[in-house]
Amino acid sequence: MDIAFLECRDGMARRRLLWQLAEMTVSVNITPNLSPRPKTTGPLVTALLYDGLCTFEFGIVAEVFGLDRPEMGPGWYRFASSAIEPGPLRAHGGFTLTPDRGPDLLDEADIIVVPGWKGAEVDVPEALSDRLRAAHARGARLVSICSGAFVLAATGLLDGAVAATHWRYADVLRARFPMIEVDAASLYRCHGQVFTSAGSAAGIDLLIEIVKQDFGAEAANSVARRLVVPAHRTGGQAQFLERPVPLHKGGQIAPLLDRMRKMLDQDWRIDRMAAECGMSPRTFLRRFRDATGMTPADWLTAERVEAAKALLCGGRLGVGAVAEAVGFGSAHTLRHHFRTRAGLPPAAYRRHFLSTEKVPLV
Structure with a gap:
């Protein structure tokens, strides 16, 4: 077809040839090049x-x-x-x-x-x-x-x-x-x-x-x-049944939540959060619950506990240092909230992830 196009010097004939090309049905094989799965010997x-x-x-x-x-x-x-x-x-x-x-x-x-x-x-x-x-x-x-x-x-x-x-x-x-x-x-x-x-x-x-x-x-x-x-x-x-998915998007709340997650160690008071959203404290509390289904205090505690889990699994920081890093201030406060939300103390949570040595996969 390329040779025919190059040899077609008449303008009208060339246009007819282009039209025929445009009407052609093109089939493309997009099947991936699948390689056989490496042989394994495990369970x-x-x-x-x-x-x-x-x-x-x-x-x-x-x-x-x-x-x-x-x-x-x-x-x-x-x-x-x-x-x-x-x-x-x-x-x-x-x-x-x-x-x-x-x-x-x-x-x-x-x-x-x-x-x-x-x-x-x-x-x-x-x-x-x-x-x-x-x-x-x-x-x-x-x-x-x-x-x-x-x-x-x-x-x-x-x-x-x-x-x-x-x-x-x-x-x-x-x-x-x-x-x-x-x-x-x-x-x-x-x-x-x-x-x-x-x-x-x-x-x-x-x-x-x-x-x-x-x-x-x-x-x-x-x-x-x-x-x-x-x-x-x-x-x-039960944790998945008590609170439905929020019906409203976070709106002005969402950017604040992102900032708070990055700065959990800071002091987040209601007046500061409301000011950063450009709202009165009363309006802010209502919008926050609409967006998250929680009070600011409950949300912040939950985020701090989750951040503490990640640091505990890292295995490098002591409980007191973890508490400071996520904003709880003291090991005692961290232990209290961690046990309440995770069902076990921080040290036991860390052992759960770090005590089992990796079994060689050979």
Whole structure:
């Protein structure tokens, strides 16, 4: 076509040729150049696939355990999906699923993850329960996310244990499986080799905790940073129910919040905050609550505690220095607010992240 264009010296003919080129349908191959995943030798993780799969919950399992992480070395997890029933299998959102393996993979896996189940009243196939019990007997870990707890409950392996699930399903789980003590407050619970978690996003907390147990705090923090989530969230499910998302944008409040986060060690009185927003103290207090759902004092305390967590995990500053850096002024004040909001003292929080040495990933 280029030669024809160059040889076309007549102006009209050249315009006709350009028009033909413009009308041509162009197909561009934008498929990425995918390289095979590096071979790893670590624990084999599988997540169940079934018709009506909860897409998000399967996705976070694949993200944590199935994503390429060459920085972790060859000892990192291996991951494959396992269909527990014949296809076609569809997931929420209209996806059709192609599994890596069938239910036989459950006989080999070191960690088996059950995403949210089809429904609280949907029976669990006995063949699946048998395979899960057999996996547990040979030492595999069983993990559930959200309503996946119903699947693990059906195996009987949670009888006499404390199990977590989404707060919406807690009463149904208690009624169907009275031998289980249902915890509707915690983000996740552990009973030996069996792990249960609350609503969908709480599965991320549990999976990162499993990474920490297997490979140490450094690896868990690395995974959390890549996911852009905290490596450890304190509190339980209730913290996500008490305050709705604010209906109003921060407006003039938002820039102030950014400044306060950068200068937590300063003295932030109501009159100073109001003046920086160009408001009267009364108007400021009303706008602040509209924007954040909190009083300025509560918001500032919460931000100081979060900043203290980061400094404590750094491991370089003493508790008194951390207290000064985030604006609490004294170690006593920091301990008081930290225990109230995080549920444990600063020193215990630091030990939680720094006591577990990194396991070599080889």
